[in-house]
Amino acid sequence: MTARLSLDKDKVKFVLLEGIHASAVEALHHDGYGQVVSHGKALTDADLVEAIADAHFVGIRSRTQLTAEVLAQAPKLVGIGCFCIGTNQVDLLAAARQGVPVFNAPFSNTRSVAELVLGEIIMLMRGIPEKNAILHRGGWVKSAANSYEVRGKTLGIVGYGHIGTQIGVLAEQLGMSVLFYDIETKLALGNARPTISLEELLASADVVSLHVPETPATQNMIGVDQLARMKPGATLINASRGTVVDIDALVAALESGHLHGAAIDVFPEEPKGNDATFVSPLIHFENVLLTPHIGGSTSEAQASIGREVAAKLIRYSNNGSTASAVNFPEVSLPEHTGKCRLLHIHRNVPGVLARINERFSRVGINIAAQFLQTTAEVGYVVIDVDATASQIALDELNAIDGTIRCRLLY
Numbered sequence: 037m038t039a040r041l042s043l044d045k046d047k048v049k050f051v052l053l054e055g056i057h058a059s060a061v062e063a064l065h066h067d068g069y070g071q072v073v074s075h076g077k078a079l080t081d082a083d084l085v086e087a088i089a090d091a092h093f094v095g096i097r098s099r100t101q102l103t104a105e106v107l108a109q110a111p112k113l114v115g116i117g118c119f120c121i122g123t124n125q126v127d128l129l130a131a132a133r134q135g136v137p138v139f140n141a142p143f144s145n146t147r148s149v150a151e152l153v154l155g156e157i158i159m160l161m162r163g164i165p166e167k168n169a170i171l172h173r174g175g176w177v178k179s180a181a182n183s184y185e186v187r188g189k190t191l192g193i194v195g196y197g198h199i200g201t202q203i204g205v206l207a208e209q210l211g212m213s214v215l216f217y218d219i220e221t222k223l224a225l226g227n228a229r230p231t232i233s234l235e236e237l238l239a240s241a242d243v244v245s246l247h248v249p250e251t252p253a254t255q256n257m258i259g260v261d262q263l264a265r266m267k268p269g270a271t272l273i274n275a276s277r278g279t280v281v282d283i284d285a286l287v288a289a290l291e292s293g294h295l296h297g298a299a300i301d302v303f304p305e306e307p308k309g310n311d312a313t314f315v316s317p318l319i320h321f322e323n324v325l326l327t328p329h330i331g332g333s334t335s336e337a338q339a340s341i342g343r344e345v346a347a348k349l350i351r352y353s354n355n356g357s358t359a360s361a362v363n364f365p366e367v368s369l370p371e372h373t374g375k376c377r378l379l380h381i382h383r384n385v386p387g388v389l390a391r392i393n394e395r396f397s398r399v400g401i402n403i404a405a406q407f408l409q410t411t412a413e414v415g416y417v418v419i420d421v422d423a424t425a426s427q428i429a430l431d432e433l434n435a436i437d438g439t440i441r442c443r444l445l446y
């Protein structure tokens with residue numbers, strides 16, 4: 037049997053925002069998807085709504101806010117790709133309720149962030165940001181004051197996940213002792229040691245590096261009290277999310293000289309594109325390394341993320357697999373089996389599967405294969421049937437109470 041897609045590939049529209057790497061476009065084109073619209077920067081408000089109004093797939097990075105309100109105005113949306121690690125910029129529950137799985141690249145830029153942080157630790161401990169600024173002004177201060185080796189110092193990692201563990205391993209190669217704090221029990225790599233509490237870590241570390249996701253619990257996780265607990269002369273690094281650090285509190289800790297320096301890559305408010313102005317009270321401190329949210333911005337990481345997330349969107353579009361979706365029941369499906377495939381996304385209320393099977397049995401549809409997964413909110417059932425039965429099966433599925441979306445794939 038020839039594969040019959042319910043929607044021709046050249047009618048499927050992908051909208052990619054925020055300068056997503058060309059590797060994603062290449063992968064989509066290579067798979068036969070002709071309609072790929074790319075924008076160089078993040079869009080907001082009416083521009084965003086207009087850009088994605090007729091999109092089947094949307095690709096974003098960290099700056100595009102896909103709120104419930106925005107998503108509700110994208111009725112054709114089938115899937116979302118976050119071409120990054122963080123997915124806090126998407127209302128994941130609203131997307132799931134709309135029947136839209138969200139995919140990301142959970143570790144394609146991990147190494148890039150780890151390398152940046154490692155470099156920053158050395159630069160800050162040596163006081164390089166201030167020395168660099170002095171020379172740029174034509175000055176010359178050759179001094180060992182406030183300049184330290186990292187060897188023998190203690191690095192405290194808050195959030196010991198993919199990035200935190202990589203940094204811990206690399207830092208030990210430089211002779212640092214590594215402490216970490218995480219809300220989950222984690223396997224300690226090398227000689228790293230967990231602390232009982234965040235407070236214990238803050239009081240013991242010479243450098244504190246933050247690698248937690250944006251969640252309600254990490255909002256202003258580092259504020260006045262936490263900064264006060266850090267050792268006098270310690271250094272803070274934040275390459276996680278801007279909301280994790282209370283910037284006013286950080287400014288006060290820098291002004292008082294309590295902190296030796298800081299490196300900040302992420303901010304509570306970030307400019308939407310490269311032509312926008314950056315505003316922050318931190319620009320006045322020469323002992324603060326400021327970077328424009330480029331922890332994961334290396335050629336290697338971006339090319340790899342482009343390929344990885346595009347592959348996940350293509351797989352979902354082509355065969356219905358939701359493996360590694362961050363908000364959706366995960367189903368890993370065999371490739372085309374010569375049958376017709378129907379995707380049924382429904383509210384997870386009791387009895388949906390029974391009703392499907394009862395209806396199919398009543399009209400005499402033989403189910404060749406059936407896959408079901410659920411989350412608390414959403415159920416996802418994939419059914420393979422004979423080609424002759426596909427239209428009746430689609431009608432029966434659409435008639436079931438609780439159906440969010442039903443798609444005949446091929």
Ligand SMILES: NC(=O)C1=CN([C@@H]2O[C@H](COP(=O)(O)OP(=O)(O)OC[C@H]3O[C@@H](n4cnc5c(N)ncnc54)[C@H](O)[C@@H]3O)[C@@H](O)[C@H]2O)C=CC1
Binds near residue numbers: 145146194198218250
């Ligand atoms: N600056 C940049 O360009 C980039 C920033 N990121 C940010 O870094 C974050 C971390 O990335 P990964 O290490 O890949 O994530 P991950 O999910 O592998 O690790 C996060 C760790 O934080 C822990 N955690 C969560 N809430 C916590 C809390 N309240 N207190 C202590 N620990 C907590 C988790 O248990 C987990 O072990 C991402 O969520 C993203 O926001 C990621 C990539 C690039």
Ligand SMILES: O=C(O)CCC(=O)C(=O)O
Binds near residue numbers: 333
């Ligand atoms: O590169 C980006 O746009 C975002 C990187 C990031 O913060 C992430 O991967 O979570």
